[in-house]
Amino acid sequence: MVPLAQSVAQGNGPSATQLFWGELHLHTNHSLDAYITANTTVTPDMAYRYARGIPIQQPGLDRKIQIRRPLDFMAVTDHAEMMGLFTLLNRADETLLATPWGRRAMAAHVRDPGRGGAMSVTTAGMAGPPAPELQEMMSQVYSDAVRSTAWSVEIEAAERNYIPGTFTTMFGWEWSSVVDGGKNLHRVVVANTDAEGAASFIPYSSQDSQRPEDLWAWMSATRERTGVDFLAIPHNSNISGGLMFQMTDSDGQPISAAYARARQSWEPLVEVTQAKGTSEVHPEIATNDEFADFEIRRKLLIGTPTPADEGDYARSALLRGLQIQDRTGVNPYNFGMIGSTDSHTGLSSVQENDFYGKLVSDIPLSQHVIGPRPVIFPAWEMGASGRVAAWAEENTRAGIFAALRRKEVYATTGPRIALRMFGGFNFTAADADARDIAAVGYARGIPMGGDLTAAPAGRAPELLIHAVKDPLSGNLDRVQVVKGWIDDDGEAHERIYDVAWSDGRQKDRAGHLPAVGNTVDLETGLYTNSIGAVQLATVWTDPDFKADQAAFYYVRVLEIPTPRHSLLDAIALGIDVAQTGQPATIQERAYSSPIWYTPVR
Structure with missing residues (x-):
């Protein structure tokens, strides 16, 4: 992977490229929050099949659905945190049920299978009990054996649907760090590898650490051990409460050349458009930009209002990067731009006239009407966005990853411009x-x-x-x-x-x-x-x-x-x-x- 990085630094592109359309941020029933918002059936395999143009059944609509324009590449990126917990319970996975906490979660799941009785157990375990009990629960429900079992399902689905030259599947997941009362520091992680390489590691999660620097360190160590290269792609910086693109590191220290070099290496891209709003710029920051007020979300993940902050938006980050480079000699925010949906339906849906929303619970049109129920992500507040376009030499894992690494990619809000x-x-x-x-x-x-x-x-x-x-x-x-x-x-x-x-x-x-x-x-x-x-x-x-x-x-x-x-x-x-x-x-x-x-x- 070193030659790739050198090519990027020199600004050299390939001699001939083609335009490929994709999705690098999609959740299925393997994501905890997707499952408890009614996506109990759309698996990683179904998500890939839908993106390829193959009809699948959507229980929320009680009919077959089929994407109108198949994609060229995609990564299913389920949350690493408790990945596949409910699907493991549904199939009575022996690895999970071999533990006391797993059996306790199973009992709760049997009592309340539809909305997460098991989640009440695991989240209570993470928030309520004294530290020793919490540590014991985590060692069982979040053990390497359980995580590997869930990850193997993701690997198998990606491998089954990989058709080099026609449809490329990438191995990925979401590292879902949330700090300070709902401030979003999430990254999507994409790996450049085959199934054998993907099986050589377990996705790093925010339960391992909430610090981006620790994620980068894990990627570096894992690449050294396995030869697999990674990219971490920040998303929804617009709801980070000013934390995504700070002038300081996670310890509050001014960004150093070493930090800037690491961030530039591991985070060469930013997702600037998706269902939860635009992260390009805010109209209150760019007051002279007549087109800045586009799909702006003014709420944190937990639904509380958030003011405009330069640390939330890509354009401000690009400017800050120049200032940091002027001081340190290295630009931490030298990133390209992509879009993806962050759909939790398992369906990569961006067309305004055929939009399935962010959550399966919002697919029925009657549910869109704002009523008395508290909803953090009302369907009409969500945007039918986005897409990542890649100028790549070939539609393969190596070809798409190389385009991502050298930043010869761009974002759209859905249309294939x-x-x-x-x-x-x-x-x-x-x-x-x-x-x-x-x-x-x-x-x-x-x-x-x-x-x-x-x-x-x-x-x-x-x-x-x-x-x-x-x-x-x-x-x-x-x-x-x-x-x-x-x-x-x-x-x-x-x-x-x-x-x-x-x-x-x-x-x-x-x-x-x-x-x-x-x-x-x-x-x-x-x-x-x-x-x-x-x-x-x-x-x-x-x-x-x-x-x-x-x-x-x-x-x-x-x-x-x-x-x-x-x-x-x-x-x-x-x-x-x-x-x-x-x-x-x-x-x-x-x-x-x-x-x-x-x-x-």
Whole structure:
């Protein structure tokens, strides 16, 4: 794996890549919280089969369901904490029942099989008894033997559904650290290995440690022992209470070069869009960003309100990374961007007109109506998002992992917007019209996720950008470049540039581009692609570049307005969309991984 890391550091991409669509964050009945919210039947194997396009039965709908557009790759990422506990109880697993605590959990499960009698035992054991009893319970219910039994089910499902070149399964899980009353520090962990390698370790969980540094240390030690490489992908930084992208480590000390180097190595990606909201930016932080107020969640995991904090959002983190690099020489937040669903239904569902929600308990449409029951994740507050797009040489475990490692990946909120972005100093305006954008980009620049340095005298970074609409979704409104930089005094700045747009619109005197319009019929939920563009391409040169100032650039592509799932539900239910508490329309989007510019010091 060392050659891969060297390739990333040099910003080198492969000579030829293809676009593959995937999901790297999905829960099945092996996740404790999925099981107790009614996902008792959708197994890891069923989740993979659904993603491949094979029909499965969904008990909540009492009918067969089938994904409309099969995926190219996926990782089932069940929580490592108590992974598969209920499925082990359902099959009366001998390993679990050989322990007193396992038998106690089984008795509770028999009394209350549907909603977690066993969970009441295990959680009571973790929270209530004195330390010796807690330790004894953990040693039995959370033993290596029990964990290995549950993990083997995940391995078998991934291996059974792996079809190299057609459908790639990745081995993964979620490390679900929660601190300080519901602040989310979760990471999805993805491994680059086969079934034999996956069987050589047991997923590390937050019950082993709540500290990200300990997770990285485990990944490092496990790679040294087994040869398996790992990536940890933070998700829902938007509800971390300011903790995900701090200027300090877990001990409250200023981030050091060693910490920055470890985080950059083990966490090269961040999930910026999923069901529980957008983690790109917050409108109260980016007050000059007219498109920042998109699928914003203002509650922690336990449902309590949380204020906007720069430590929660990817754009702020990218800026902080430049500041830390200026001080230490290393950027801990040199990450690419992906999207995934975090669905707990076992179904990777992102289409607004066919959205199955985050939880199985919310699949019945009648359950979406806000009632007296307390609900932490109301269905209408959840977003039908997201997808990870990978520019990879081949659709295999090695090919997809290599694209993730070098950050030649991007996020969308669901639509399959095809996006290329290259950075360099030798592009021309005519390159935007090239028949083979990739050939030009790789030959004279670096792809998204790479690094530029040593700008030639008198030259500024140029971005070669090409975006094509999803043929089954809305036309494109515009392409934007988001730039962040550090000035000579070490202060962080950001600016958004509209660089390509549809319909021949003209910017006003203040440089503002008028809205594209809105064709959504609020009575029917239908819209027309009579506005917007099928594709947009440009070569953009930074007009504000200073060769001695570190900077990053990423691309944001916006669709024209289309109906949100809450509007479609409201129409079906015969209620006013205002009752959902959500907007009727949204502008779906894509976020590229950044390209960084670092001056020579």
